[in-house]
Amino acid sequence: MRLKLIQNKNQDEVEVQIIYSEMNNTVKTLIDKIKTSQSKLIGYRDNEKMVIKAEEILYIESVDKKTFLYCNNAVYQSQLKLYQVREVLKNLNFAQISKSCILNIDMLISIRPLANSRMEAVIISGERLNVNRKFIPQIKEMLKKERADINETDY
DSSP: OOOOOOOOTTOSSOOOOOOOSSOOHHHHHHHHHHHHHHOEEEEEETTEEEEEEGGGEEEEEEETTEEEEEESSOEEEESSOHHHHHHHTTTSSEEEEETTEEEEGGGEEEEEEOSTTOEEEEETTSOEEEEOGGGHHHHHHHHHHHHHHHHHOOO
């Protein structure tokens, strides 16, 4: 893969072109990463409205019918329901891991089995999240895709 950067001072906005011979996991991942960097959610903290980039979110959790966006250094409340957030992030690298939690797969460090066919996900903040067995196939599929992307990348 080659990366070509061109500065044009007359350009109003960033333009990204991906030129490829065939659609593969590497191309799909690049597209997902670009989309993630453009996706934003609104969060509230201390009566302040904040714009939060999807790529900054570690996970999203619903507690007592309220939705929270967990980032590295802050927690924000969203006015959206969990299913609405899931819809906004559906084409990005986010996966539902329980009835009340959506995980940013890019923030995942490790995953290990627990009792009762459940798993535990460890994210970059050191937090541990339970993955319910109903959602394990989706996580495995996303991780398989990530592994395929790594194998396809030229170093």
